Amino acid sequence: MNQLPTGMYQPGTSVVHQMKANIKIFCFLILTGAVLMAETIWGYAVLVLFSGCLIYFSKIGLQTALSSVRRLIWFLIIIFVMNLCFYGPENPWIKIGIFAPSYEGLMQGVHIAVRVILMMVIGNVLMVTTAPLVLTEGMETLLLPLKLFRIPTEQIAMILSVAMQFIPTLFEEADMIKKAQIARGARFDSKKLLDKAGAVMPLVVPIFLAAFKRADELSLAMEARGYRTDMARGQRKFGMPTGFEWLAIITCSILCILQILCL
Amino acid sequence: MSITLDSVFYTYAPGTPYASAALKNISFTVEKGEFVGIMGKTGCGKSTLIQLIAGLLTPDSGAVLLDGKNINDKNYDRNELHRKVGVVFQHPECQLFETTVERDVAFSLKHFGWSKEKVQSAVERALTMMGFDYEKVREKSPLEFSGGEKRRIAIAGILAAEPEVLILDEPIAGLDPLGREAFLVLVKRLNEAGMTILMISHNADALAEYAERIVILKDGMLFRDGVTREVFSDMDELQKNGIGVSEARQCAALLAERGFDVAKDTICYEDLLKQMIAIGRGQQ
């Protein structure tokens, strides 16, 4: 753990990279809806085509876009085989013990596999083209409608921002604590269940103590800087979507509506 | 126990924007019983260096040898390494986690196969050494103590294992003057009893007073390695490279500027005072 993970983000200058994060997340949500609604072959075909365009426009390459699919390939195969063998036992092609592969099973397997792959590809495009910090900022603006339900969105936005800011610091700290305990002879590989719980104590307790100490100090510093949760604060402003961003929102919405109509 | 670094190279997080604190071609040997101060600007690779010696990082190339044996060899006994090399990291108080002081101090002894009596006497000795009343503190939670006390408990936990080499990373940062002094005296005593000491510190005064030898790193490379007196005598060059020298040395330089005859290797207060008395008498 010498290395701070940066997620999957790869800097770039494509049109997708340049879109505002909140718009991208919004489009992502619409597209997720579209994928979940898709039922017919044509529905899927349109989505596959669209994902292709997405990969092309974001210039991230097929390799990157499919990276997490490759990691989960076994999971996909298992889901596929399970559906193939168990889904439609009424009129199977052949019956061997409990295994009863059928046409319905095959279709259901393809259905789920395609759905998962599509979700992953679209998710990857979002995550590869947007830095994690920017993503959380984007999420904050999308929280704003929740205000209608009297949910304290500003407080939530503050919590998320602080969480993001603490991650690298805590990474380093956790790494140092781990090293210090190893140097003291800590072992994390015991066999018995209760020993296992004991074995991670030298790691877990100090990490939480350190993190809570930071929380203690920061909350004090924030109060000293005049923060209070019981009063409205000024809000950051976001610009209106650009022409291309409107286009993206509209395209995604049309896709989603099409899927619903195809039902 | 001697420590040898033989042309060690190390890169942090290669190929990421976070790549940092690389060590380049570091070679030096620390003999048994030495007191070595390690200096350098933040991010120069000091911490990487001690982690390599403690076997927590593996060099990209080159070797770290303890008594001539490569610690990264497959058949090197890691338990022995942890027993012989004690490391006090920065803010050691963060390591405490057990329910009682006694258990926490005894934590590093767990894998030694010592008898209960031996463990207890080692714990008692270490806590007494750090200035605690063993009977009074043993059953208390280590988390209830103040910051400075916690640090002393954590250090007792390292000393209980009776290491042959003690590595300290900024052990006196954040302590108040009395705490600093008391701790340095203790380290000196351990050193005189034969323990090899490697101490990272920004505090040039402490090192000038206590360390026999200074190793300075700069941008991951060995910048200086020599007897404390000689290293600090080259004040201008050190300051140009962002390394502070002891206050006595700075004062000696001021005197030299005003035309007084002051030895260049004046690094401790006692030396300085002797020369100032001589100057004063000469003046009168």
Added chain:
Amino acid sequence: MQAVIAQHLTYSYLEKSKNRAIDNISFQVREGEFWAILGHNGCGKTTLARHLNALISPQKGELVVAGLDALANANIWKIRKACGMVFQNPDNQFVSSVIDEDLSFGLRNFGVSEEEIPNRVKVALEAVGMAGYEKRSTHFLSGGQKQRIAIAGVLAVEPDILIFDEVTSMLDPEGRRDVLNTMQRLRERGKTIIMISHYIEEAILADRMMLLHDGKILGIGTPGEILPDIELLNRTGLTPPMAVRAYYDLKAAGITLKECPLTNEELVEGLCQLR
């Protein structure tokens, strides 16, 4: 005008406990003064500092900060606006990893308009010598730079009084120099500065200093009055600056300098004047 008037301040963390964090503290800080409060760990320095920023309200005694009575609850936010505080650990003061976002935090809290925020941020960054860092991340800064950003975050709100609670204790020598220089600059701009520290060398910069021990004031005065009093410093658990130590050791050897030096420069000057 007095920036701070404290009278008989007393506070204990467990109510009715005899164990007092600060005990009967009275002092007055004039506007534009630079104060250093010194003492060993656990002497009550931090408790006192938190009073000045209304993080703790006085249990006993009176406290007026920037003309505002700290006993009145309605004044809490006004006091926090008038009296900014910078803490020890630079990593635990940021609310956002983007510098201008962090600097706007305090401004939004105190209702500064969105239009004015960028300008205030810019001015504050210039004041700490970090102009142009608006869009940078806090994670790639050195300790001294982080602490300067933390100062800028407080400064952006334009407080009259600044409290520095051991801000240099986690920094390397270079970072310390950085931050001390920044303090000096702020002092030249007329800010009232109260610095809490256990580095005696830092106190030399101050106009006045206070020694705290077990929650009680052991001495208040100019550095020139306090620092030569070795016996007093020892009682506080502090060691005198090297120049003061040398003055007395030289005296013991029969060499008397005209006056007790506080810095090495003054010490050398004193030796020259023997001629």
Added chain:
Amino acid sequence: MNKMTTVKKSIITAVCIALCVVLPQAFHAIPNAGSIYLPMHIPVLLCGLICGWQYGLLCGLAGPLFSTLITAMPPMAYLPPMMVECAVYGCVAGLMMKLVHTGKVYADLYISLVAAMLAGRVIAGIAKAVIFMPGKFGMAMWTTSYFVTALPGIVIQLVILPTLVFALMKARLIPLRYSKEA
């Protein structure tokens, strides 16, 4: 130490969210740590226990989400059910701590934890069966994935979490639940 302010609860929630990202990575070198220790559940449950249900809920939603965004683990496809599960953990743990007052901190903690862990698994199972993987997620799969393989994790968490709460109380980082105990 007095009661916690909302600012402090908020920031504790923030560090717990951050730990949802950091802790699984810190456990990385331990073989099978992910499935045995379920490291992401620890901060979520703790946040619920200490700060209350709203905060636990937020931590349970944001923790896994941030982890996916930053470390790409869990993968996007696992994220929604994971968020549901963790959200219920944090939320129920907080609710139970509010409702249960036996006078013994340990008893309160155990009751709340067990309730939270059961509720989380039941609701996540239902959610999977109904929303995320309709048709293929049955009773057998649910018991296997949520109880049999997770059993060691449940036991370990029943050891770890109360210890953590006590350590935090001892270090005076959170207030005592009953003023007599300590």
